[in-house]
Amino acid sequence: MSSTFQSDAFMQRLAKRHAAEKRFRLLGLGAIVLSLGFLALLLFIMLKNGLAGIDWQFLSGSDSTEASVAGVWGAAKGSLLTMIVTLAISFPLGVCAAIYLEEFAPRTRWIEWVEVSINNLAAVPSIIFGLLGLAVFINTFQMPRSAPLVGGLTLALMTMPVIVISGRNAIKAVPPSIRDAALAVGASEVQTVFHHVLPLALPGILTGTIIGMARALGETAPLLMIGMRAFVASPPDGFTDPSTVLPMQIFLWSDEIDRAFVVNTSAAIIVLLVFLMAMNGLAIYLRNKFEVRW
């Protein structure tokens, strides 16, 4: 027997297989390094081009045809107003829907339709939501174009399924013993959910909400459809003023022929990425801090 395992042919085959193993492993490592390298290149180029452009003038100014005085505050305020509308609509609706579907919904055909439709909405391309916003809010309801109100409504419809899905998962993670205990001492079903299940699920729901909001903050295509590409020389004052948002400002500046706007565009990208990273960081912090393993 031992001669078979020590024959030259066997040793050669074994060495080949081990080499193949090593190659495969390096291939995997290479894939990760390449992906992360691309991310690093992207960040490096934006920092290299944009870091010089970030100063007080840039952070406090609004759009201008002159690259050196154009700033990002007008767009940032537009983003803020839009996000307020999105949050105010999608969060309560999303949480209510998640509670209903997870805790109270009877298993009927109707409810199945609701579930299918939420799962699909979460995967519908964002530009389709823009077409919906254009056809419904602007053409049918005659709401003002380019307004944070309409942008926020459109993004809210897009964000709501994300909140519902993460909310359901968070509610599902609360163990049944909590519900049983509350019901056993005489709480009604609604009391059980609102006094006991919801507070325990809230960190999970908030994490999902922040991630959904971060996605909405970076979204451009649906807002392009509803005309949020106004040239805004002064920050918008209300929810119905024409305005633009941070990603849209990046898009508009990227179209400028003047090479000086490369600095502005990259700087605006840095500002946007800082906001997004702060939001995602907050979500991770919340998850780590309040996550309970039952």
Place this chain on the structure above:
Amino acid sequence: MLIAVVLAVVAGLGLIGWYTARAKARLLYTGRGSMRATANYHGLHLALWIAIPALIAFAVWTAVSPGLVNEAVLADPAAQMLPASDMERASILAEARAVASDPSTVAFNPLANRLAEPMRSAQTQFGFIGIALVLICALAGGGYAWTRIRADFPARSRVERGIMLLLLAASLIAILTTVGIVASLVFETALFFRDVSPWSFLTGTHWSPGNAIGADIDDNFGAVPLFWGTIYIGAIIAMIIAIPLGLMSAIYLTQYADAKVRRWTKPALEILAGVPTVVYGYFAALTIAPAIRDFAASLGYQNPSTESALAAGLVMGVMIIPFVSSMADDSIAAVPRAMSDGSLAMGATRSETIKKVVLPAALPGIVAGVMLAVSRAIGETMIVVMAAGATARLTADPLASMTTVTYQIVQMLTGDQEFDSPKTLSAFALGLVLFIVTLILNIIALRVVKRFREAYE
């Protein structure tokens, strides 16, 4: 801000109602078991009766009043001079509305300036009617609930029934959104197909809506080059990048990397998915596309274009990597450990186990993940808008500029044409095609994933 004022007033009334009803209910308390619900629930009951009718009245009134205002303005003598065409009429009224809300603006059309005054007075008049309506509803609801405050009134179960209805209404919004998407796309597409035949739209190979006038309109709305561009960029080039990189990353992370590496690498990969697409688009246009153009020039291309299918597809592929990798990660993790342990015990190396045992077992999940990734890639807009180009052409040359469905939707809707032109409406027809294709991909993928999970549970 009318909405803010109304909401504040309703909230204030509700708060007052809640407080007084609670106080009244407390007076009814005579001892243990004397009441069917606590005082707080009586307060909530009244507050709900104030807020819900008032908000419903406000919603109805907001939907109806613009029409009433317009009618009142049209009844004004100055409105006799309005043109008969609905389109022009609507635009002048819109201008008048703008002047009415902000007197400092000057309307382009003199008639709009004259209509601004009646417009403003009609708005004020109907505004007061609306506020009165909301107040009446709030008070009527509150009054009704006030008479119900009695010791034997089951306020809690009534409140809970109300809450249940609110929860149900919230979950129906999802269906409403889906219906809204389908209805608006189908409606506008039907308008489009009055002018252009569906057959020539779906099978024609020439796309130039700019020349679309008169009898040969059918020949200029052939969307096949758009479909091809979308598939070529989103389903071919992007996937050639994303599938190997995403899959290999997932394999490395699940099979080889130790916990410490995994803990740092996975979130870092997910950052790739969190970068907004407009940033990728700019990166593609600023860095990748010029590099590819120089590369093409060095290959001897004559006048290579800055915009190329390759630039857009490459960056899109990178964007999709974390998506493929996390789907593959889940499917590989779902393969029972006993299977790979068995293979390893037989003396197979790790890579042989992965290639011959784990991957085949995880394949359905991975395929479903790739389908979801394709559906995301073909719906992606900003990268192609900024890097792919506007020329519709049927070619397999990755260095040529190419256009996609999403690019054309943006192109058709961001110009300044009137809304009913076939050009604008074509965007909705393209949107409908995109919606249907992504829907089918998603449904199949979700089915496969579900069946795959059940197989190993």
